Amino acid sequence: MRIIPATFAILVALALPNAVFAHAFPRSSMPPVGATLKTAPEAVVITFTEALEPRFSSIQVTDASGARVDTGDLHTVDGDAHRVAVGLKTLAAGTYKVTWHATSVDTHKTEGSFTFTIAPGP
Amino acid sequence: MLGIAVALCRGVHLAALLSGFGAALFRAAIVPVAGTEAGAGDAAIGRLLRASLVAALAVLALWFALEAATIADAGGLGAELGALMPVALATRFGHVVLARAALLIVALWLARRRGRSRWALAGLLAVAVASQAAIGHAAAATDNVVLALAVGLHVIAAGAWLGGLLPLILYLRGRDPAGAARAAVAFGTVGLIAVAVLAGSAVVQSIALIGGIGGWVGTAYGRLAFLKLGMFVLLLGIAAINRFRLIPAIARRPDGGGVAALRASIAAEAVIGLAIVLTAAGLASLPPAAHEQPVWPFAWRPSAAALGEPELRDELLGIPVGLAVALLLALLGWRRARWLVVPAALAVAAVALRPFDLFFVEAYPTSYARSPTGFSAAAIARGAALFPLHCAACHGEEGRGDGPLAARLSIPPADLTAPHLWDHAEGELYWWIARGMRDPVGGPAMPGFGSVLAEDDIWALIDFVRAQNVGAGTDGDGVLAAPVPAPAIDIACGAADWRGLEAFRGEAIRVAAVAATQPLSPFPDAATILLMREPDLVPEPDPVASSAPPCRAGGAAAWTAYAVIAGIPEGALDGTAFLIDRDGLLRATQPLDAPQSARAAPIALLARPAARSAIGVGHHH
Numbered sequence: 001m002r003i004i005p006a007t008f009a010i011l012v013a014l015a016l017p018n019a020v021f022a023h024a025f026p027r028s029s030m031p032p033v034g035a036t037l038k039t040a041p042e043a044v045v046i047t048f049t050e051a052l053e054p055r056f057s058s059i060q061v062t063d064a065s066g067a068r069v070d071t072g073d074l075h076t077v078d079g080d081a082h083r084v085a086v087g088l089k090t091l092a093a094g095t096y097k098v099t100w101h102a103t104s105v106d107t108h109k110t111e112g113s114f115t116f117t118i119a120p121g122p
Numbered sequence: 123m124l125g126i127a128v129a130l131c132r133g134v135h136l137a138a139l140l141s142g143f144g145a146a147l148f149r150a151a152i153v154p155v156a157g158t159e160a161g162a163g164d165a166a167i168g169r170l171l172r173a174s175l176v177a178a179l180a181v182l183a184l185w186f187a188l189e190a191a192t193i194a195d196a197g198g199l200g201a202e203l204g205a206l207m208p209v210a211l212a213t214r215f216g217h218v219v220l221a222r223a224a225l226l227i228v229a230l231w232l233a234r235r236r237g238r239s240r241w242a243l244a245g246l247l248a249v250a251v252a253s254q255a256a257i258g259h260a261a262a263a264t265d266n267v268v269l270a271l272a273v274g275l276h277v278i279a280a281g282a283w284l285g286g287l288l289p290l291i292l293y294l295r296g297r298d299p300a301g302a303a304r305a306a307v308a309f310g311t312v313g314l315i316a317v318a319v320l321a322g323s324a325v326v327q328s329i330a331l332i333g334g335i336g337g338w339v340g341t342a343y344g345r346l347a348f349l350k351l352g353m354f355v356l357l358l359g360i361a362a363i364n365r366f367r368l369i370p371a372i373a374r375r376p377d378g379g380g381v382a383a384l385r386a387s388i389a390a391e392a393v394i395g396l397a398i399v400l401t402a403a404g405l406a407s408l409p410p411a412a413h414e415q416p417v418w419p420f421a422w423r424p425s426a427a428a429l430g431e432p433e434l435r436d437e438l439l440g441i442p443v444g445l446a447v448a449l450l451l452a453l454l455g456w457r458r459a460r461w462l463v464v465p466a467a468l469a470v471a472a473v474a475l476r477p478f479d480l481f482f483v484e485a486y487p488t489s490y491a492r493s494p495t496g497f498s499a500a501a502i503a504r505g506a507a508l509f510p511l512h513c514a515a516c517h518g519e520e521g522r523g524d525g526p527l528a529a530r531l532s533i534p535p536a537d538l539t540a541p542h543l544w545d546h547a548e549g550e551l552y553w554w555i556a557r558g559m560r561d562p563v564g565g566p567a568m569p570g571f572g573s574v575l576a577e578d579d580i581w582a583l584i585d586f587v588r589a590q591n592v593g594a595g596t597d598g599d600g601v602l603a604a605p606v607p608a609p610a611i612d613i614a615c616g617a618a619d620w621r622g623l624e625a626f627r628g629e630a631i632r633v634a635a636v637a638a639t640q641p642l643s644p645f646p647d648a649a650t651i652l653l654m655r656e657p658d659l660v661p662e663p664d665p666v667a668s669s670a671p672p673c674r675a676g677g678a679a680a681w682t683a684y685a686v687i688a689g690i691p692e693g694a695l696d697g698t699a700f701l702i703d704r705d706g707l708l709r710a711t712q713p714l715d716a717p718q719s720a721r722a723a724p725i726a727l728l729a730r731p732a733a734r735s736a737i738g739v740g741h742h743h
Contacts, residue, residue, distance in 0.1 A: 028622030029620070030612070030614070032677060034677075035677050038656075047621070047622065051262065053213045053214065055208055
């Protein structure tokens with residue numbers, strides 16, 4: 001009978017590492033939040049804390065005047081539903097705003113935004 | 123409004139599905155054991171089974187339509203109709219609903235065939251029930267297989283027990299006392315297994331979705347879970363009464379009155395069971411407590427920190443000793459002088475329990491709040507910019523409690539470099555910064571900054587102060603007194619290969635702060651990440667070296683944060699190495715060119731897991 005508490009302790013321990021997980025929020029992004037880049041990126045890639053429904057999620061990138069500079073082709077990266085990317089037009093120097101809307105596979109929605117800057121070095 | 127309708131549909135669908143599965147299982151497992159003579163009850167269970175499946179199918183369609191409208195943000199009927207197909211075909215939720223609908227249709231066809239394939243039908247419906255694990259909160263935690271398994275087992279056990287209650291009532295109707303008792307006892311065995319599975323899987327789920335006591339008490343999800351737990355305990359009580367009172371009483375009443383009483387009791391169980399399933403649907407529609415900021419409602423919270431204080435330990439050890447003496451006293455004198463020993467034992471127990479309040483410490487609404495920053499380099503750098511403006515006047519530029527205004531205060535400001543800073547819960551640090559602190563006589567000791575600083579600014583300051591504390595407390599070898607999480611940074615390992623630091627979990631890494639790309643001496647004990655103030659964020663392959671170039675991280679914020687946690691001025695960070703273990707904990711900071719002899723101790727640390735990190739240890743004032 002000792003095997004039952006032991007098995008249970010293992011199950012609990014396995015469940016623990018994920019004790020704190022958020023609704024789908026960015027875990028990391030390219031470009032990083034608030035980053036200053038020397039070269040213009042070709043895409044914005046965001047890695048989320050949960051798998052997304054790409055069909056019902058979006059990433060929009062706008063320049064300082066509010067004009068869209070993304071190509072609107074949101075897709076997952078390498079088939080991993082945690083990572084979604086959107087292509088960018090050729091960007092000039094300046095500050096850009098990334099606005100994301102995420103629908104997680106549990107159908108809950110989150111949204112947020114961040115900026116990055118392109119400043120070619122000397 | 124839509125949210126409530128979705129939750130209600132979810133609950134009613136789940137209840138009907140569990141009822142259908144429970145009825146199918148009852149026909150397959152209980153009826154043959156209890157006696158094969160076909161009573162009127164058997165046909166009634168068949169009707170209940172088919173009605174449950176039809177209801178489950180109908181409400182599933184309604185639930186799907188409402189959920190599709192929510193997912194697609196459909197405003198009008200046209201948009202709603204347009205959303206149905208994409209949601210059905212392109213989402214996980216849609217796939218599960220389609221699969222479940224198909225299973226239900228096959229189950230309806232099987233249910234019409236009399237007598238045969240009862241186990242096939244029960245198995246089919248078990249799959250439909252278990253698919254609950256593929257939607258909802260458990261599905262979102264994709265890397266947590268144990269949680270998904272727990273949810274699947276939980277709903278199957280719930281169906282086996284709660285879904286079997288109505289079939290049991292129907293089966294008992296007009297049954298002779300001996301047959302009724304046999305059926306009830308057989309069902310009790312199923313129920314006992316189900317209760318064990320329900321409780322075990324609930325513990326796993328509560329750890330993942332609710333977390334600790336803060337989540338249970340301080341969030342709507344936790345309190346609803348409490349309600350569900352309370353109803354579960356009530357059900358257990360009724361089940362125990364049935365098992366130990368009502369079932370044995372059946373044989374004593376040949377008029378069938380015992381069976382009627384049992385049926386009424388089971389009906390009460392079924393009503394509570396329905397309430398539990400609806401509560402479960404409510405939980406599924408709320409954000410899990412582990413995602414929320416708990417608001418602690420009490421002025422005190424439990425804390426075991428006192429056990430760690432040597433001068434209090436003796437007093438606390440007196441509690442079990444005193445209680446044992448009281449118990450012994452009561453047992454010894456119970457026969458002869460109850461009137462004397464019971465009051466005496468109570469008095470001893472009361473004295474023993476006096477220091478019990480040491481297990482409670484002052485608490486605030488934010489005591490269990492968690493920082494949303496993830497100890498990111500960006501937050502530490504933001505805090506570094508705020509600290510001189512708002513904090514340094516009293517706490518001093520380096521946080522040592524020696525700012526220019528410190529002498530004017532009624533009690534000296536805290537030395538933020540003291541080792542125990544990390545022992546304070548981050549939610550309590552938050553409260554002190556936002557609301558201020560009072561000195562022992564009630565006068566203001568520290569002003570609150572809640573009206574000056576945004577929430578995120580306060581969390582950023584906490585990250586900065588903690589990082590600064592690490593920098594101040596690191597010894598000469600560069601080995602951290604207690605491991606802390608390495609500040610989170612974005613890392614580029616290729617033009618399109620971007621990761622967070624957590625992607626390296628399971629791998630020892632060395633973050634090397636360098637002013638410019640330079641060849642580094644080989645370091646076989648850990649993978650190297652270059653940290654640069656102004657990185658060219660796309661690493662180019664090194665034409666000379668054949669191996670892949672090291673991943674790069676950087677930016678001004680990352681540079682600042684790592685300088686703070688190293689306790690080194692930003693200008694002097696070039697040439698510093700940070701050793702991070704497999705759990706993502708920072709273990710040591712050293713010069714990149716440290717001699718081999720100085721490297722040995724930190725490298726040995728990388729190989730073995732940290733006994734404990736500095737966080738969440740608890741601290742008693």
